[in-house]
Amino acid sequence: DTAVSQTPKYLVTQMGNDKSIKCEQNLGHDTMYWYKQDSKKFLKIMFSYNNKELIINETVPNRFSPKSPDKAHLNLHINSLELGDSAVYFCASSQAYGTSTDTQYFGPGTRLTVL
Amino acid sequence: QKEVEQDPGPLSVPEGAIVSLNCTYSNSAFQYFMWYRQYSRKGPELLMYTYSSGNKEDGRFTAQVDKSSKYISLFIRDSQPSDSATYLCAMSEGGSYIPTFGRGTSLIVHP
Numbered sequence: 001d002t003a004v005s006q007t008p009k010y011l012v013t014q015m016g017n018d019k020s021i022k023c024e025q026n027l028g029h030d031t032m033y034w035y036k037q038d039s040k041k042f043l044k045i046m047f048s049y050n051n052k053e054l055i056i057n058e059t060v061p062n063r064f065s066p067k068s069p070d071k072a073h074l075n076l077h078i079n080s081l082e083l084g085d086s087a088v089y090f091c092a093s094s095q096a097y098g099t100s101t102d103t104q105y106f107g108p109g110t111r112l113t114v115l
Numbered sequence: 116q117k118e119v120e121q122d123p124g125p126l127s128v129p130e131g132a133i134v135s136l137n138c139t140y141s142n143s144a145f146q147y148f149m150w151y152r153q154y155s156r157k158g159p160e161l162l163m164y165t166y167s168s169g170n171k172e173d174g175r176f177t178a179q180v181d182k183s184s185k186y187i188s189l190f191i192r193d194s195q196p197s198d199s200a201t202y203l204c205a206m207s208e209g210g211s212y213i214p215t216f217g218r219g220t221s222l223i224v225h226p
Contacts, residue, residue, distance in 0.1 A: 004158070033213075041123065043159070043203065043216040056213060090158050104214075106158030 003027050004107035006091050012113045013081055021076045021110045023091030031055075032074040033092040033104065034066060043090070049074055050096075081114045088112070118142050121204055121217030130226050134191040138204035138217045141185065145206040148180050149214060150189045153201045162202075163189065194224045 004025045013019055025032060033056075034046040048056035049068040063079045074091060091107040121138045128134055136150075147166055151159035163178040165171045165187075171178045177190040187206070191198055201221050205214035 041201065041203075041219045043205075043219075045213050048213065092158070103161050103164070106160065108158050109156070 004091055004093055004105050006089075006107040006110050008110060009108065010111050010113075012115065014115055015081055015083060017081050018077070018079045019081060019112070020078070021089055021091075021112075023074045023076070023107060025072055025091075025093040025105070025107075027093055027095075027105060029093040029105075030071060030096050031094045032068065032071075033094075034074065034076050035090040035092060035106075037088045037090060037109070039087070047074075047076075078112075081112075083114050086112055086114045118215050119204065119206060119217040122220055123218055125221040125223055127223045127225065128194055130194060130196060130224055132194050132224070134194050134198070134222060134224075136189040136191075136202050136204075136220050136222070138187050138206075139185055140187075140206055140215075142206075142208070142215075143182075143185065144208040145215075146209045147207045147214075148178070148187050149205040149207075150176075150178055151203040151205060151216075153203060153219065155200070159203055191222075194222075196224050196226050198222060199224050 007022045031050045033048045037043045046060050047066040052068045065077045068074045088109045090109045092104040094104045119140045150163045152162045153159040165178045168180045168182045175192045179188040201219040203219040204217040207214045
């Protein structure tokens with residue numbers, strides 16, 4: 001039974017297109033995150049939602065828009081895709097943001113390739 | 116200079132070896148230190164979690180933090196081929212719990 005799931009697993013698209021990635025967690029967690037892992041393997045936080053409210057918004061182009069319809073889901077919509085958006089995008093969730101022993105559980109990742 | 120430095124490897128060792136993985140950091144406000152393991156084409160999973168300086172042991176894994184030197188280590192005893200993965204260190208400040216990750220060290224344990 002998958003704890004954090006993402007769809008699609010792979011996404012290949014042309015520059016300029018708009019695409020969405022979906023994330024769902026069945027752990028009952030309050031907080032969800034989007035991370036980007038580039039080709040050099042650096043994992044960087046993009047957004048975080050706590051109880052459907054945006055709490056972290058790192059320096060990310062406004063072409064990226066997260067949406068949390070409920071606590072169990074956090075989707076990422078990307079407009080006007082660029083070559084530099086090619087990366088692996090990871091969704092994660094945790095029990096409660098801001099607690100010292102909060103553990104993040106990661107999804108399997110969505111490998112986005114922009115041609 | 117990045118906040119967290121980690122040698123990307125790859126580090127190749129024979130089965131049974133003791134493995135030492137390390138990270139250095141520049142932000143003295145970091146208080147929480149983590150090691151994640153990431154298998155190929157999978158998401159990272161938390162291995163070890165340490166607060167402040169000291170050692171923590173869990174089975175074959177030992178995490179060490181030396182805050183005075185801004186240096187953390189993960190030791191793996193009796194390494195197994197199933198330990199082959201990328202190991203990412205991560206750390207965060209007390210008041211803000213979003214971790215800053217190192218780029219990961221690729222470990223290959225060959226039979």
